[in-house]
Amino acid sequence: MSEDNSGSGYVTGGEYNRDSNYITDRITADGSSGWPVEAGRYRLVAARACPWANRSIIVRRLLGLEKVLSMGLTGPTHDERSWTFDLDPGGRDPVLGYERLQEAFLARFPDYDRGITVPAIVDVPTKAVVTNDFAQITLDFSTEWTAFHRDGAPDLYPERLRAEMDEVMQRIYTEVNNGVYRCGFAGSQEAYDAAYERLFTALDRLEERLTAQRYLMGGSITEADVRLFTTLARFDAVYHGHFKCNRQKLTEFPALWAYARDLFQTPGFGDTIDFPQIKEHYYVVHADINPTQIIPMGPDTSVWLTPHGRESLGGRPFGDGTPPGPVVEGEEVPADHGPGGIGHR
Numbered sequence: 001m002s003e004d005n006s007g008s009g010y011v012t013g014g015e016y017n018r019d020s021n022y023i024t025d026r027i028t029a030d031g032s033s034g035w036p037v038e039a040g041r042y043r044l045v046a047a048r049a050c051p052w053a054n055r056s057i058i059v060r061r062l063l064g065l066e067k068v069l070s071m072g073l074t075g076p077t078h079d080e081r082s083w084t085f086d087l088d089p090g091g092r093d094p095v096l097g098y099e100r101l102q103e104a105f106l107a108r109f110p111d112y113d114r115g116i117t118v119p120a121i122v123d124v125p126t127k128a129v130v131t132n133d134f135a136q137i138t139l140d141f142s143t144e145w146t147a148f149h150r151d152g153a154p155d156l157y158p159e160r161l162r163a164e165m166d167e168v169m170q171r172i173y174t175e176v177n178n179g180v181y182r183c184g185f186a187g188s189q190e191a192y193d194a195a196y197e198r199l200f201t202a203l204d205r206l207e208e209r210l211t212a213q214r215y216l217m218g219g220s221i222t223e224a225d226v227r228l229f230t231t232l233a234r235f236d237a238v239y240h241g242h243f244k245c246n247r248q249k250l251t252e253f254p255a256l257w258a259y260a261r262d263l264f265q266t267p268g269f270g271d272t273i274d275f276p277q278i279k280e281h282y283y284v285v286h287a288d289i290n291p292t293q294i295i296p297m298g299p300d301t302s303v304w305l306t307p308h309g310r311e312s313l314g315g316r317p318f319g320d321g322t323p324p325g326p327v328v329e330g331e332e333v334p335a336d337h338g339p340g341g342i343g344h345r
Contacts (some may be wrong), residue, residue, distance in 0.1 A: 021114055029049075045119065062153065062324055084100045150320070155321070214259075
């Protein structure tokens with residue numbers, strides 16, 4: 001079955017299961033992992049279309065790691081082999097020289113036969129992949145790359161909250177991030193029905209939680225918010241129709257919708273979202289779900305810029321820190337791909 005290649009999956013008994021067999025190497029401050037944190041040594045390969053990769057783009061920007069960790073972006077679609085660098089001149093990543101991400105995996109593991117997934121971090125000197133463990137990558141940005149954080153970088157993984165955060169993030173992953181896929185790739189009516197109920201039960205609980213507090217962990221943004229946001233940003237554009245998650249739209253959840261807009265309008269979040277790429281990826285790559293590969297015209301994404309009113313709940317988005325500065329030159333989402341631009345289709 002085709003998947004979004006940001007974690008391949010399989011269906012057993014009609015139920016979708018995500019293959020979580022990643023390369024779990026870590027890049028660490030003390031180098032004990034064999035991969036020491038070094039400025040300029042590594043390249044983050046991501047895709048704006050992919051929710052799992054979108055997390056790494058957001059966290060890298062919030063922490064100000066752009067100058068020490070370069071980023072390569074693939075196009076929104078891929079073939080059976082790999083994500084490809086078709087957005088770059090000549091269709092090759094300008095730093096790695098590769099046409100497809102698969103080459104970095106094969107440079108390290110010549111017999112690699114698992115999913116070629118984003119995000120991935122590549123060692124530039126050897127042009128070989130280091131890790132594609134998306135959940136650990138962003139946590140390590142917060143905890144291992146501290147020497148290179150910008151002045152005013154927020155604490156996205158506060159030690160005093162980690163035990164509770166880990167539980168919250170695990171539920172978000174199983175019930176929401178992966179829950180939409182469980183609906184979309186269900187292989188039987190029974191599996192779909194169960195997945196649908198499970199997803200909306202989780203969203204109802206999040207709606208309740210976010211009615212009384214501005215962010216998932218209280219008054220400031222944490223990694224938990226990043227992880228929920230990338231699914232919410234895709235909900236009405238893709239998951240509601242394409243994945244049949246259609247009990248209601250995100251815009252019909254009062255607290256969740258206001259929360260999502262609050263984050264979207266916060267520097268580091270909405271400025272990483274490319275709605276045309278998101279829609280092209282899902283509706284074209286998942287040909288088993290959408291055989292015609294027709295990309296919907298809607299929804300109108302200008303609604304993401306409407307007032308959200310969440311300031312009334314108080315809090316400071318970046319805690320004791322400050323917002324990130326402007327998007328680094330060359331990493332901007334095209335102006336007509338954002339909310340209200342002609343690219344929202």
